[in-house]
Amino acid sequence: MKKLLLSAALPITALTIAALPLTADEGMWQPHQLPSLKTELKNAGLKLNPEDLTDLTEFPMGAIVSLGGCSAAFLSPQGLVATNHHCTYGSIQFNSTAENNLIEKGFLAKSLQEELKAAPGSRVYVTEQVTDVTDKVIGDLSADLSGIDRYKAIENSRKALIAECEAEDGYRCRVSAFHGGLEYFLIKQMEIKDVRLVYAPAGSIGKYGGDIDNWMWPRHTGDFSFYRAYVSKDGKPADYSKDNVPYQPKHFLKVNANGVEEGDFVMIAGYPGSTNRYRTSVEVKNQFEWYYPNFRKLVHSYIDIIEKNAPEGSDARVKYASTLAGLNNVEKNWGSMIESYGKGDFLQRKLQLESSLTNWLDTDKQMSKKHRSSIDALNQLILEDQKEQEKQMKLWAMGRDALSSTASNLYRLALEKQKPDAEREPGYQERDMTRFKEGLKRFNRRWDENVAKELYKFFIAEYATLAAEQRVKSFDTAMGIGSTFDADKFAKKLDQMFAKTKLTDEKTRLDWMNKSVEDFKNSDDPFIQLAVATHDENFKRELKDKQRSGQFQQLRPKYMAAMIDYYNFLGKPIYADANSTLRVTYGNVKGYSPQDGIYATPFTSLEGLLAKHTGEDPFNSPEAQNRLIKAKKYGQYQDKNLDSVQVNYLTTVDITGGNSGSSTLNDKAEFIGLVFDGNYESIIGDWDYDPKLKRGIHVSSAYMLWVMEYIDNAHNLIEEMTIIR
Numbered sequence: 001m002k003k004l005l006l007s008a009a010l011p012i013t014a015l016t017i018a019a020l021p022l023t024a025d026e027g028m029w030q031p032h033q034l035p036s037l038k039t040e041l042k043n044a045g046l047k048l049n050p051e052d053l054t055d056l057t058e059f060p061m062g063a064i065v066s067l068g069g070c071s072a073a074f075l076s077p078q079g080l081v082a083t084n085h086h087c088t089y090g091s092i093q094f095n096s097t098a099e100n101n102l103i104e105k106g107f108l109a110k111s112l113q114e115e116l117k118a119a120p121g122s123r124v125y126v127t128e129q130v131t132d133v134t135d136k137v138i139g140d141l142s143a144d145l146s147g148i149d150r151y152k153a154i155e156n157s158r159k160a161l162i163a164e165c166e167a168e169d170g171y172r173c174r175v176s177a178f179h180g181g182l183e184y185f186l187i188k189q190m191e192i193k194d195v196r197l198v199y200a201p202a203g204s205i206g207k208y209g210g211d212i213d214n215w216m217w218p219r220h221t222g223d224f225s226f227y228r229a230y231v232s233k234d235g236k237p238a239d240y241s242k243d244n245v246p247y248q249p250k251h252f253l254k255v256n257a258n259g260v261e262e263g264d265f266v267m268i269a270g271y272p273g274s275t276n277r278y279r280t281s282v283e284v285k286n287q288f289e290w291y292y293p294n295f296r297k298l299v300h301s302y303i304d305i306i307e308k309n310a311p312e313g314s315d316a317r318v319k320y321a322s323t324l325a326g327l328n329n330v331e332k333n334w335g336s337m338i339e340s341y342g343k344g345d346f347l348q349r350k351l352q353l354e355s356s357l358t359n360w361l362d363t364d365k366q367m368s369k370k371h372r373s374s375i376d377a378l379n380q381l382i383l384e385d386q387k388e389q390e391k392q393m394k395l396w397a398m399g400r401d402a403l404s405s406t407a408s409n410l411y412r413l414a415l416e417k418q419k420p421d422a423e424r425e426p427g428y429q430e431r432d433m434t435r436f437k438e439g440l441k442r443f444n445r446r447w448d449e450n451v452a453k454e455l456y457k458f459f460i461a462e463y464a465t466l467a468a469e470q471r472v473k474s475f476d477t478a479m480g481i482g483s484t485f486d487a488d489k490f491a492k493k494l495d496q497m498f499a500k501t502k503l504t505d506e507k508t509r510l511d512w513m514n515k516s517v518e519d520f521k522n523s524d525d526p527f528i529q530l531a532v533a534t535h536d537e538n539f540k541r542e543l544k545d546k547q548r549s550g551q552f553q554q555l556r557p558k559y560m561a562a563m564i565d566y567y568n569f570l571g572k573p574i575y576a577d578a579n580s581t582l583r584v585t586y587g588n589v590k591g592y593s594p595q596d597g598i599y600a601t602p603f604t605s606l607e608g609l610l611a612k613h614t615g616e617d618p619f620n621s622p623e624a625q626n627r628l629i630k631a632k633k634y635g636q637y638q639d640k641n642l643d644s645v646q647v648n649y650l651t652t653v654d655i656t657g658g659n660s661g662s663s664t665l666n667d668k669a670e671f672i673g674l675v676f677d678g679n680y681e682s683i684i685g686d687w688d689y690d691p692k693l694k695r696g697i698h699v700s701s702a703y704m705l706w707v708m709e710y711i712d713n714a715h716n717l718i719e720e721m722t723i724i725r
């Protein structure tokens, strides 16, 4: 997902106020900002002192973790980690075959010994420290640096800070840009590398409703699952070993078995990936009128080709299950964006905001001097960037093939290894080698020759629609692509290459990690040859992209500085767009009106779940569950108001992709469920927050425990957690 900002002239009037952002419940706050929201948090219902939320190693923040792409939390002193089913999906998939399909059956380890290795690359990150390093990163950069020099200077400072931070074993550090690079923070995380799958309900619970119900309310999905974090005997992060022991976190969350009531305070601490709340109108228009519609077409074809060539029930389908879930998720997300934009007046309001900002500048000489030129310069740069977008999109398509990208990455590694570690491209330093290897190891459980071939043929045909001067000449030459694309000739070429390559073998791939540039140049593997032939040209393009990034790194912060000054003038607090760093958002349990005359209540129940059951995927609730519901066996999880067990609920928290798997906390920071989705109408909220429509969808702790106790007999886990009844 991507970008947005500015233009004309109107006085600061009622119109301006109407166009203003930030309403109640909006905001993804950095923990250190929370004390400044003391009154708001108290009014919303928080019982803790906001100061307590700023210490990342104390309760409750010490229990909150990242999985890299998803969020999670410790629920026991033995490193038990709760997250979404769709967050462990890749690991469930990795351990599944058509004959032993854990996606369908679910999985429960009754003892530590039965736990399964999560997919290679799975991690649990515990954020311990966040430090402002803005001065160190951009403090002495001259305003006259070229784009590429700025890019490299920032990258070098980042690398130096990371190296210093990672001098302590077991940590992974990064430097994240906030407000487009106006501020930089160094983030230090303990990196737990031995992660195991403990429990996942059957897919007919964990993904009940599938892609039909995805992004929808009312919802009845048991989107929860458990991992366990393991460390060496001395308590340090370590690669997988039989001798490793469960990690003992200093803090974990207690589980409140009652779930929530309407109006209750809720809070989410997690790792939202990316939002675009401060983009320019030039960016908004382009994103919704060009980018989403065009990219979505490509995604459609991507999905169709996989579905056609990996029929349901085949091993190939299991291999692409995770890829497909991701593609379907984004396809629907972008569909909603396009729909909401078409129906609404987002662009109009964005233009209004920009004119109010400009008007304000007109009334303040000093501010005008400070900000005016940078705003125009940013829009200029954005327009230049957009000229290349069709080319970028088709080159993206071209890069989808796993064999060619694996070969390119391996060759790049050989080239980078010729340099001292500190000078290598990020991703190719010693600190990256474990991940690099894990990527090579995931390959075979996520790849099928026939599907890959069909995808490559489609994507290269797309690429070949670019004008010859926009294409990669060395690629065309190597693949025998002339001025017109000959699909049959290309298919034959591909058959030969696939027949000859040895890169589909894991050991061969791993061996290439240690070969020299000469070895690559002398290789007769067709994909290695292709990588060598195209490298120089691709590398030149990469430098051009970095030049552009460096220009953005100069202009975007200036624009954000203008925004921040404007917000200050208006007396509004401002939060940075999401960037996969730890944020806190809060709100209340609340329904919404999706349409004139309709009110959606904030709860769903077991009976509602059963009413959706058709017996056919994705609405095939397990027989055991249906029987329990018909018998009204609610046990101690009964919700008196609902006269049932609450399954899912809605709240006003401000979340986006990456927040998935976050524990939902009540006013005392007890666990009351997991956030796993947003409602369809809220999706455009990544760009355009609307308090009337923006809701998070959560699975209730009550339903989780009910499933664990009555359906899956996960008594071992229930006993392990601290449960408040």
Ligand code: ARG
Residues within 6 Å of the ligand: 086, 207, 209, 210, 211, 214, 215, 325, 326, 328, 329, 657, 658, 660, 676, 677, 678
């Ligand atoms: N919409 C969810 C999110 O973005 C992902 C749900 C995955 N499930 C699915 N049916 N594809 O976090």
